[in-house]
Amino acid sequence: MENKSKDFLRRIVEEDLNAGKYKEVVTRFPPEPNGFPHIGHAKSIAINFGIAKDYQGHCNLRMDDTNPTTEDTQYVEALKDAVQWLGFEWDKNVRYTSDYFPKLYAYAIELIKIGKAYVDSTNEEEMRELRGTVTQAGRRSKYAQRSVEENLELFEKMKNGEFQEGEHVLRAKIDMASPNMKMRDPLLYRIKHAYHFRAGDEWSVYPMYDFAHCLSDYIEGVTHSICTLEFENNREIYDWVLDTLELEPPRPYQHEFARLNINYTVMSKRKLLELVEKKIVNGWDDPRLPTIAGLRRRGYTPESILNFCDAIGVAKANSMVDVAQLEFAIRDDLNTKVPRVMCVMNPLKVTITNYEDSEEIEASYYPHDVPKEGTRKLPFSKEIYIDKSDFSQKTEKGYFRLTPEQPVRLKYAYIISCNEVVKDDNGNVIEIKAEYYPDSKSGNDTSGIKVKSAIQWVESNTAKQIEVRLYDRLFKTEAPEGIEDLNPNSLKIIKDAFIEPAVISEKPDVRFQFEREGYFYADPVDYSDENPVFNKIVGLKESSSKKKKAPKKTAKPQPKKVQIDGEVVPMTVEEQALFDNYTNELKLNSEVANTLARDAQLSAFYQEALESVNSPVGIANIVTNDVARELKQKERSELKYTPAQIAQLIKMVDDELISTKIAKQVFEEMSKSGEEPKQIVESKGLVQISDPAVILPIIDEVIAKNPENVEKFRAGNTKLLGFFVGQVLKATKGKGNPKVVNELVAQQLG
RNA sequence: UGGGGUAUCGCCAAGCGGUAAGGCAACGGUUUUUGGUACCGUUAUUCGGGGGUUCGAAUCCCUCUACCCCAUCCA
Numbered sequence: 001m002e003n004k005s006k007d008f009l010r011r012i013v014e015e016d017l018n019a020g021k022y023k024e025v026v027t028r029f030p031p032e033p034n035g036f037p038h039i040g041h042a043k044s045i046a047i048n049f050g051i052a053k054d055y056q057g058h059c060n061l062r063m064d065d066t067n068p069t070t071e072d073t074q075y076v077e078a079l080k081d082a083v084q085w086l087g088f089e090w091d092k093n094v095r096y097t098s099d100y101f102p103k104l105y106a107y108a109i110e111l112i113k114i115g116k117a118y119v120d121s122t123n124e125e126e127m128r129e130l131r132g133t134v135t136q137a138g139r140r141s142k143y144a145q146r147s148v149e150e151n152l153e154l155f156e157k158m159k160n161g162e163f164q165e166g167e168h169v170l171r172a173k174i175d176m177a178s179p180n181m182k183m184r185d186p187l188l189y190r191i192k193h194a195y196h197f198r199a200g201d202e203w204s205v206y207p208m209y210d211f212a213h214c215l216s217d218y219i220e221g222v223t224h225s226i227c228t229l230e231f232e233n234n235r236e237i238y239d240w241v242l243d244t245l246e247l248e249p250p251r252p253y254q255h256e257f258a259r260l261n262i263n264y265t266v267m268s269k270r271k272l273l274e275l276v277e278k279k280i281v282n283g284w285d286d287p288r289l290p291t292i293a294g295l296r297r298r299g300y301t302p303e304s305i306l307n308f309c310d311a312i313g314v315a316k317a318n319s320m321v322d323v324a325q326l327e328f329a330i331r332d333d334l335n336t337k338v339p340r341v342m343c344v345m346n347p348l349k350v351t352i353t354n355y356e357d358s359e360e361i362e363a364s365y366y367p368h369d370v371p372k373e374g375t376r377k378l379p380f381s382k383e384i385y386i387d388k389s390d391f392s393q394k395t396e397k398g399y400f401r402l403t404p405e406q407p408v409r410l411k412y413a414y415i416i417s418c419n420e421v422v423k424d425d426n427g428n429v430i431e432i433k434a435e436y437y438p439d440s441k442s443g444n445d446t447s448g449i450k451v452k453s454a455i456q457w458v459e460s461n462t463a464k465q466i467e468v469r470l471y472d473r474l475f476k477t478e479a480p481e482g483i484e485d486l487n488p489n490s491l492k493i494i495k496d497a498f499i500e501p502a503v504i505s506e507k508p509d510v511r512f513q514f515e516r517e518g519y520f521y522a523d524p525v526d527y528s529d530e531n532p533v534f535n536k537i538v539g540l541k542e543s544s545s546k547k548k549k550a551p552k553k554t555a556k557p558q559p560k561k562v563q564i565d566g567e568v569v570p571m572t573v574e575e576q577a578l579f580d581n582y583t584n585e586l587k588l589n590s591e592v593a594n595t596l597a598r599d600a601q602l603s604a605f606y607q608e609a610l611e612s613v614n615s616p617v618g619i620a621n622i623v624t625n626d627v628a629r630e631l632k633q634k635e636r637s638e639l640k641y642t643p644a645q646i647a648q649l650i651k652m653v654d655d656e657l658i659s660t661k662i663a664k665q666v667f668e669e670m671s672k673s674g675e676e677p678k679q680i681v682e683s684k685g686l687v688q689i690s691d692p693a694v695i696l697p698i699i700d701e702v703i704a705k706n707p708e709n710v711e712k713f714r715a716g717n718t719k720l721l722g723f724f725v726g727q728v729l730k731a732t733k734g735k736g737n738p739k740v741v742n743e744l745v746a747q748q749l750g
Numbered sequence: 751u752g753g754g755g756u757a758u759c760g761c762c763a764a765g766c767g768g769u770a771a772g773g774c775a776a777c778g779g780u781u782u783u784u785g786g787u788a789c790c791g792u793u794a795u796u797c798g799g800g801g802g803u804u805c806g807a808a809u810c811c812c813u814c815u816a817c818c819c820c821a822u823c824c825a
Contacts, residue, residue, distance in 0.1 A: 005763090005764045005765075005771075005772085006764095007763095007764095030825095031825090032824085032825050034824090034825085064825070066824095066825080067824065067825075069824095070824075070825090124822090124823065127823085128821075128822090131821055132821075133751085133752085133821060134751070134752050134753070134820075134821060135751045135752045135753095136751095136752085136821095137752095138821085165823080166823065169823055178753085179752050179753040179754090180752095180753055180754070180820075181752090181753080181820050181821045182753095182754095182820065182821090184821080187822095187823055189823090190823040191823080192823085206823095208823075208824085208825090209824075209825045210825095213825085229755070229756090229818075229819070230818090230819055230820085230825095231819090231825090232754055232755060232819065232820085233753080233754055233755095233819070233820050234820090234825095235754090236754090256755085258756085258818095263761085311762075311763095311773055311774075312762055312763080312773090312774095313762065313763050313764085313773090314763095315756095315762085315763070315764095316755070316756065317755095317756050317757065317762095317763090317818095318755090318756065318757095318817075318818050318819095319761080319762065319763090320761075320762090321761070321762055321774090322760085322761040322762075322774065322775070324761080324774060324775060325761075325762070325773080325774050325775085327774095328773085328774060328775090329774095331786090331787095335786080335787060336787090340784075340786095367782085367783095367784070367786085367787075368782075368783095368787095369781095369782080369787055369788060370787080398785095400785065401785095409783060410783095411783060411784075412783075442783065443783095445783090451783085452785090453783085453784090453785075454783040454784070455784090456784080513784085513786080515784050515786085516784050516785080516786075517784095518786095540784075540785090540786050540787095541785095541786065541787090542785070542786090543785050543786090562799085563798075563799040563800080563814075563815055563816085564799090564814085564815075565799075565800065565813085565814050565815075566813090566814050566815065567814090568813065568814075589801095589802070589803095590801090590802090591801055591802040591803090591811090591812065591813090592802065592803080592811090592812090594801095594802095594812070594813085595802085595811070595812050595813090598812085599812095621802090621803055621804090621811095622803090624802080624803075624811060624812075625802085625803055625804095625810055625811045625812095626803095626810075626811085628810090628811055628812085629810065629811070632811095659805090660803090660804060660805085661767085661804080661805085661806095664767085664804090664810090709769070712769085717769080719769070719795075720769060721806090722768050722769075722805090722806055723768065723769045724768090724769095725768065725805070725806070726767090726768030726769090726806080727768080729768075730768080737805090738804085738805045738806075739805055740805095741805080742805050742806085743805090
């Protein structure tokens with residue numbers, strides 16, 4: 001945690017905790033139980049439960065079950081299961097928004113009573129029309145006029161089921177002209193005569209997300225309500241509801257992060273459902289799906305998923321993570337965990353003509369670099385199988401395995417060489433007749449024969465036949481739109497692969513590395529001892545020399561795209577006059593003049609400052625940069641300093657009393673405390689140091705402390721000059737005159 | 751078109767005015783009875799473009815561009 005930089009959410013949590021805003025951090029994972037969780041949920045789970053864990057708080061699991069027509073208990077189970085599988089524990093019981101229906105209803109009544117909510121009886125179509133568009137303000141429905149009493153009565157009748165669906169809704173009274181569409185009197189409740197999987201038939205009205213979510217968070221004492229980016233616009237209602245109800249603090253705040261996207265797959269509920277319903281995949285737990293159930297059945301471990309989530313980070317930029325990152329996570333996890341075992345996927349018979357005996361060879365389950373114990377016996381006889389791809393009739397450069405001219409080692413056993421290639425009528429190789437070298441046995445090889453490779457094999461009489469399911473990415477395109485982008489070869493089933501017997505009889509694990517092939521998982525559903533089935537989790541990484549096809553992604557030189565500049569809004573006549581005055585009379589550069597002239601507030605501030613000190617350029621610079629920044633956040637009246645004070649600050653710079661760097665610091669101080677600039681400079685002793693006699697020793701010290709960088713600098717890394725200047729300035733607490741420091745540093749290093 | 755967001759290497763992602771972190775991918779090399787692993791090394795003179803401020807800008811200001819979200823009685 002120490003050296004790893006924190007994500008923006010953790011930073012917010014930390015700040016809030018340090019500021020004493022909350023006693024303890026409380027997060028929540030709030031899915032709607034209307035679909036199976038996928039790896040995107042895993043990211044959210046990792047964030048919410050992870051933050052709670054990191055800061056010794058807790059995280060609730062809450063089913064956001066406000067829409068009875070789409071939700072079901074089977075999803076609740078799947079969601080609970082996913083959280084547990086990932087190794088997290090929710091605080092106390094599973095929560096349900098439906099448990100808060102009575103409280104929510106009471107809050108709604110509260111809102112009606114203070115005149116902030118009303119029953120609207122406009123039909124859906126008309127309501128949409130009244131809402132306006134993104135560029136046009138909406139109009140409020142005539143029903144917004146209803147009295148509190150009438151609203152109360154109507155709402156109660158709604159609740160009691162006295163109306164048809166769609167007849168009335170409860171709306172918040174906010175602002176039909178809000179630029180944020182979500183704020184145009186959002187719906188709070190709608191009538192639904194539906195059976196709720198938990199609340200039964202008790203309710204005829206159900207709260208909408210925007211009303212239920214913030215209040216549920218509040219009810220549970222959630223402090224940080226973390227959701228995905230598409231809810232950014234909903235944050236305003238979130239705050240409105242909590243603020244309008246004047247709830248007792250502390251209250252939760254919403255923060256948004258980018259949802260997970262992975263290339264070559266789909267994540268949306270709709271698309272996933274389509275795949276399942278059209279039977280393109282075999283159910284929600286199809287190993288090709290990014291669902292938790294699918295990943296799990298594929299053989300992914302919880303640790304690997306968590307590591308993956310950790311590696312991709314949390315940010316606000318929409319992004320598309322490369323599946324290779326996920327594949328790395330599972331390889332990395334399994335590498336140190338699972339036994340290595342030999343499996344031949346495409347068997348090719350090899351008869352060792354000079355071997356008549358039989359024996360059992362002891363072999364470790366783990367390679368030398370995995371510190372785990374365990375061995376098994378490998379039967380060996382004159383008839384074995386190797387993989388078809390491990391034999392080639394031609395000895396080509398870069399091919400390390402068996403050929404008529406090239407011997408190969410049977411891993412853990414002997415070196416063999418090919419004496420005869422047996423073919424069928426079609427010319428297909430169906431058998432190899434080989435000879436072995438008795439003195440080449442693994443462990444005490446005295447043969448002196450050098451081989452380029454050691455391959456996997458199985459003994460023909462004892463090997464078990466297994467079914468192997470080879471999975472590839474479901475889609476052939478990086479950002480699949482729909483089923484037209486499906487990869488036709490996403491599933492390949494091999495029914496007659498052979499595996500060494502210990503895997504079936506000893507069952508040392510459920511996950512294996514089939515040597516030189518990849519990681520495999522005994523399918524938890526279809527596996528039986530009579531009919532063993534293994535899923536390929538992921539292949540081993542292949543170095544480019546083995547791939548040989550080498551798609552060779554030629555790095556396109558990519559000519560720098562020329563960006564076309566859009567049109568700039570022309571200045572008004574007044575602005576133009578101001579601009580001309582600034583550039584001609586006051587000699588401001590056009591950029592600064594432009595910024596000033598186009599902003600009435602800024603130019604007013606500027607002119608006022610100019611009245612007390614006549615330093616047009618200096619003042620213009622600080623006004624267009626620093627003051628402008630503040631004015632973006634605050635009103636002019638909120639500023640703690642006056643134009644005259646800013647002018648004073650600039651005067652000190654002009655008089656070379658302080659450096660521009662210090663001026664920035666003083667400015668920050670002024671905006672915080674409103675103190676006089678002179679006062680700040682005096683009390684903090686910020687007068688700049690220009691005396692070389694003072695600066696030189698500091699430079700020497702910095703140089704002495706950073707011999708490596710001195711060397712680099714002298715070797716030509718001139719940008720290190722900035723580093724040294726920075727160090728010296730830091731040593732003087734920013735007071736060194738940067739110009740002087742720059743000169744002296746260059747001189748000392750030169 | 752109004753509002754809300756986002757842009758740093760092929761993919762993620764740190765960075766918050768003073769030397770452009772890290773992971774994945776890729777490419778070399780060493781070790782290896784897995785063409786795996788591990789280890790070592792290489793890969794951004796530059797941060798969406800253009801200006802400005804500053805001794806110094808990915809970071810501050812202006813401006814332009816591209817992409818995402820919002821007009822469900824879904825969440």
